[in-house]
Amino acid sequence: MELLDGKKVSNDIKDEIAVEVQKMKDRGEKVPHLAAVLVGNDGASLTYVGSKVKACERVGFESTLVKMPSTTSEIELLTKIKELNEDDNIDGFIVQLPLPPQIDTQKVLLAVDPDKDVDGFHPMNFGKMALDMSTFIPATPFGILELLERYDVDTKGKHTVVIGRSHIVGRPMSILMGRKGWPGNSTVTLTHSHTKNITQIISQADIVISALGVPNFLKAEMVKDDAVIIDVGITRVTDETRPKGYKIVGDVDFENVSKKASHITPVPGGVGPMTIAMLLKNTLLARERHHNNKK
Numbered sequence: 001m002e003l004l005d006g007k008k009v010s011n012d013i014k015d016e017i018a019v020e021v022q023k024m025k026d027r028g029e030k031v032p033h034l035a036a037v038l039v040g041n042d043g044a045s046l047t048y049v050g051s052k053v054k055a056c057e058r059v060g061f062e063s064t065l066v067k068m069p070s071t072t073s074e075i076e077l078l079t080k081i082k083e084l085n086e087d088d089n090i091d092g093f094i095v096q097l098p099l100p101p102q103i104d105t106q107k108v109l110l111a112v113d114p115d116k117d118v119d120g121f122h123p124m125n126f127g128k129m130a131l132d133m134s135t136f137i138p139a140t141p142f143g144i145l146e147l148l149e150r151y152d153v154d155t156k157g158k159h160t161v162v163i164g165r166s167h168i169v170g171r172p173m174s175i176l177m178g179r180k181g182w183p184g185n186s187t188v189t190l191t192h193s194h195t196k197n198i199t200q201i202i203s204q205a206d207i208v209i210s211a212l213g214v215p216n217f218l219k220a221e222m223v224k225d226d227a228v229i230i231d232v233g234i235t236r237v238t239d240e241t242r243p244k245g246y247k248i249v250g251d252v253d254f255e256n257v258s259k260k261a262s263h264i265t266p267v268p269g270g271v272g273p274m275t276i277a278m279l280l281k282n283t284l285l286a287r288e289r290h291h292n293n294k295k
C-alpha cells in the first residue's frame with residue numbers, strides 16, 4: 001500500500017508557488033492577493049480560513065480576512081462581495097461555506113465575479129470545467145487530481161465510484177474523473193443517498209472517492225483488493241483526551257481498508273491540505289490572468 005501523502009505534496013506545491021512569487025517580486029510585479037470572507041464563528045470554518053491566511057503568508061501572497069457576524073443579512077454580504085469584485089487590489093476571493101441559514105448560498109456564489117472566483121463555484125466556471133475549458137477548478141477535486149498525478153496513479157479505463165454529490169466535491173469530481181486525459185478517462189458512477197445497491201457498486205470500484213462525512217463508513221469488506229481509496233470526509237468527533245477536545249475522522253476505516261488498498265489518503269493529512277494548496281494555485285492563476293488583462 002502506498003500512502004497518498006497530501007501534507008507532503010501540499011508542502012511541495014507551496015514551495016513551487018513560493019518560487020513563482022519570488023520571480024514576480026524580482027520582476028517588480030505585484031504579488032497575488034487572496035481575500036477570504038467568513039460569516040459567523042463556526043469553529044471548523046475559522047480553522048480553515050485561518051489555514052488559508054497562513055498558507056498565503058508562507059508562499060508570499062497578500063491576504064485579507066473579512067470577518068462578518070453570524071447575523072449578517074444577505075444584502076450585507078452581497079454588498080461586501082460587490083466591493084471585493086470592484087477592488088482592483090484583490091486578485092481572487094472566496095466566501096467560506098457553509099453560510100448561515102438566512103443567506104441564500106446560490107445567490108452569493110452567483111454574485112462573485114467569475115474572474116475572481118478562485119473557488120470555481122460560479123456556474124460560469126463550473127460550466128467551463130465541464131466543457132474542458134481553462135478555468136478555476138474547485139480546490140478539493142483539483143487537489144485529488146493533483147495527488148493522483150503526482151503519485152502516478154493510473155485512472156484510464158478504471159471504474160471510479162464517487163460517494164456524495166455535493167457541489168464542492170462529489171459533482172465536480174465525477175465530471176473531472178470522466179474527462180479526456182489524465183487523471184481522467186475513467187468510467188464514473190456518482191452515488192448518493194438514493195443509490196440502490198451502493199455496497200455492491202462500491203465493491204466493483206477500482207477507485208473510490210468518498211465525500212460523505214460519515215465517520216468510518218467505508219469498511220474493508222466493502223472494497224476490492226488493490227483499490228485506490230480517496231477519503232474526503234473530515235468530521236470532528238469529541239475526544240476529551242486531545243488538547244483541542246476533538247479528533248478528525250474520515251469516511252474510511254483506515255486501519256483495515258489500508259491493508260487491502262493499493263493507494264490511500266489519510267485523514268488528517270490527505271485531501272484537506274491539498275484543498276488549501278490548490279486554492280493558492282487558483283489564486284496564482286487569477287493573478288496571472290489579471291496581470292495579463294491589464295497589459
Ligand SMILES: Nc1nc2c(c(=O)[nH]1)N[C@@H](CN(C=O)c1ccc(C(=O)N[C@@H](CCC(=O)O)C(=O)O)cc1)CN2
Nearest residue numbers: 047048094095096097098119139268269270272273275
Ligand atoms: N468556500 C469554500 N468553503 C469550503 C470549502 C472550499 O473549498 N471552499 N471546502 C471545505 C472546507 N475547507 C476549505 O475551505 C477545508 C477543509 C479541510 C481542510 C484541512 O486541511 N483539513 C485538515 C484537518 C484540519 C482540522 O480540522 O484540524 C486535514 O484534513 O488534514 C482544509 C480546508 C468546506 N467549505
